[in-house]
Structures are given as structure tokens and as C-alpha cells.
Amino acid sequence: MARCATVIRLCANRSPQLNGARAAMIASAAPGSTLVLVLLIVALVLVLAFEFSNGFHDTANAVATVIYTGTLKPMQAVVWSGLMNFLGVMLGGIAVAYTLVELVPPDVLPPPNGGQAVGMLAALLVSALAWNVGTWWLGLPNSSSHALIGALIGIAVEHALAQGRGLQEGVDWSEVRGVLGSLLTSPVLGFALAFGLFRLIARTAHDRRLYEPPRDGEVPVWWMRGILVLTCTGVSFAHGTNDGQKSIGLIMLAIIGLFPADYALNSSMGGDTLAALGRRMPEIDRLIARYGGDRKEEGAAAVRSMAERLSTAASVADLSPEDRTTLRHHLNQVSEQLKRIGEDRKVPEAQRAEAKAAHTEIGRSVEYAPWWVRALSAVFLGAGTMVGYRRIVTTLGERLGNSHLVPAQGAAAELVAAGLIGAAGFTGFPVSTTHVVTGGIAGTMAGARVGVQRPMLRQIATAWALTLPATMALSATTFWLLS
Secondary structure, three states: OHHHHHHHHHHHOOOHHHHHHHHHHHHOOOOOOHHHHHHHHHHHHHHHHHHHHHHHHHOHHHHHHHHHOOOOOHHHHHHHHHHHHHHHHHHOOOHHHHHHHOOOOOOOOOOOOOHHHHHHHHHHHHHHHHHHHHHHHOOOOOOHHHHHHHHHHHHHHHHHHHOOOOHHHHOOHHHHHHHHHHHHHHHHHHHHHHHHHHHHHHHHOOOHHHHOOOOOOOOOOHHHHHHHHHHHHHHHHHHHHHHHHHHHHHHHHHHHHHOHHHHOOOOOOOHHHHHHHHHHHHHHHHHHHHHOOOOHHHHHHHHHHHHHHHOOOOOHHHOOHHHHHHHHHHHHHHHHHHHHHHHOOOOOHHHHHHHHHHHHHHHHHHOOOOHHHHHHHHHHHHHHHOOOOHHHHHHHHHHOEOOOOOHHHHHHHHHHHHHHHHHHHHHOOOOOHHHHHHHHHHHHHHHOOOOEOHHHHHHHHHHHHHHHHHHHHHHHHHHHHHO
């Protein structure tokens, strides 16, 4: 591994003139020019293709139970699920979107010329999309979130090596640990809670039809059918509030990188917000100067530059296009320093609290999404739900457990999944719909004492274990080639 890292570092530093020429070419393109429009279209196509694959890959988990219990016909299920995904994206928040964005180093986030952002998005999405489609083709319920996070970490690792920074400083490991922790614990929680809920149902509901596979044309008892439709609705909506946010964040990176003058800052901010942010600059300057990381000099310079620009602006509209672009870049740099200070246990608690409060205030100026970005994400996630769902549905309904999925199992697994995913979507934790539902169904199989098919479980576990290193390697290599 050390040898591989050395090779990547040496290769990344061999041709700075070529990298500079590429960046200069993009930087010289005028806003709205043909080059900028082409790059924007390519970036958006990649983001939306990933979101489409997310729909047919992950949302199959929401419809598996209603299809295999005979509650709804396949077409009814996927159309209804697609609609709920759409509503989930439109009505959900954006906390998850920017939790993932913070995995990307600030130098790679849309800088003034936007050049690196395009290469980063291409590497990120090609890697995650390739893994998504590959596991779908094999019928493996693998997580789009997991693939995306692995690709993001790969970008951060390659950038740190190319810049000659240590991996400890160059990668936000606290954010990585938090995100991966939620991905790891969510299927375990899904398994345990679904196991317990199924056992409770088995003790209290004694209708044999709840524990038998439906015969051709047969539907579950009316009240169980209602529960299954409601849980399918809940999981689909929750999937939209969580997974739909990921593409919102990626679309914003593409837009900001290519049209920074228009989208670098939240245009709804008024003079009061800008003035309050400006008043924090001396405090932020002191924090970074005393507790900042290996790039605190750059952070301090960014603070002073921001203080000067913010002191004269009554609103975002009063800032020149160049000032908006530069301010966004500086906000990214300062935000990274504040986040690290807020999480550093060596820093006194009072100063950590100040850093966290300042980080939150800066977030209000850069963490936003126009309605049309939400709509794009919602349409493609919903449309993807209606395509290609059969492979994953078959795995969950027939190949995961040693017996056919029955209504009581479907209800228990989906009730747990809806609760876990919905809570995560509004708290900023990027959990995996696939992992939660798969863990829940496996838990109900264990609760019914029928067991799981070990070969299939091994395949799913292998795909889960390989997702992170595979997508990291793919994205890091692709990013190096492009940037």
C-alpha cells in the first residue's frame, strides 16, 4: 500500500504544467460560453444518470415486500414508489446533501475557475455509477450511498497525495468515521429491530395467512395489506428524503463550479446575515491562528479577505461576480478549518463551541438548493424506480431467505426501514436504504427460524466489503487521470 501511495504521489506531481494548462483553459472560458455549457451538461448528465441508477437499484427494496406478498401488482408498486420518492426529495431537507459534500477537500470544491470540480465530479460519478450498475446486473442489493461515499474518500485521498499532504490532514477522517458509522450500524439496527418486531407480530397475530406465501392471485388480509402499502409508501418517501439529497449536493457542485457568479452564494441572504458573518471574522481569525491545522495560514488569509468584502455589502446582489466566486472559495477554506477545530479534543471546550457556531453560520451562506435542483433530482430518482427493479426484488423476495417472503415479514422489515431511513434523512445521517431493508428482511427470516441462504448472504457481504476499496481506487485513479 505504501509503495502504491508513493507511485500515485510521484505520478501526480510529474506534469504540473499540463495540469495548469488544463485549469487555465477552463478558467478562461466565459460564463455561458460553449465550453462551459458542454462541461455543465456532461456533469449534469453524470449526476442524473447516477440518480436514475439509484432509483432502480435502491428503491427496489421498497417494492419487494408489496410485490412478493401479492399486495400490489408490480407496475402499481413501482409507479406508487416512484411518486413517493419524488415527494420525498421535494419535501425533504438538505442536511444529508452537505454532510457528503464535506467529505470533499475544500481545494477540490468549486474554486474560482471550476476546473477541478468538473474532474472531481466526473471521477466521482463514473466510479459510483459503474459499481452501481455492476452490482445491479448481478442482482446484489448493494448500496448506492456506500458506493458514492467510497468514491468521495478516493477523491480526498488522491488529492492529499497529489498535494504532498499527509492523509491525516488531507482527509476529514472524523466525517468519514461518522458517515461510515451510520452505514455500518443501520443494517445491524434493521436486523435487530425487524427480528424483534416480527417476533412480536407472531405472538399477537395468529392468522395463518400472515405467515404463508400468497397463492396466485391471492392478496393478504385487508388490514395487513393496508400496513404493507403504508410501509412501502413510508420507505419510498424516506428513500427520497435521504438518497435524493445526495444528487442535490452533486448537482450544486456542478452548477457552482461552472456558474460560480450566479450560484456560489445563497442569493436569499440579506445584509443582516452578511453583516453578522462579517462581525464573526475577528473571532474566527483568532481561532484559526491558534488552533488551525496544517493550512491555517491560508485559512487566516481567507478570513481577512472575507472581512473586507463583507463589510461593504448590503446583500449578495451588491457583491461583484468576482467577489462572490472568491468569497465562496474562502468560505470553503475557513469552514474546513472551523470544522476541524470544533472536533479537536485538544482544543478547550469553549473554543470548540465557538468554532462549531461559526461553522454553522457559514453553512447558511453556502448550503442551499434552488427548487429546480430538487425537481431534477426528484424526477430522475422517481423515474429510475420504475425501471430495472426486478433483479433486486427477486433477490430479496426469493434468494435471501430459505423460504418465500410472507406478509408478516414484509410488514416488520418495512416498518423498521421506514422509521430508520426517515429519521436519518432529517438528521443528516446518510444511511443506506439497501442495507436497512436487506438487514430487516434477514432479521425477519431469523425471527421466523427459517434462516437465510448462506451463499447469497456471502455474496452480499462480499459486495459490501469490496464497495469501499473498489470505489476508492476507481475514483482516485480516474481523478488523477483527469486532473
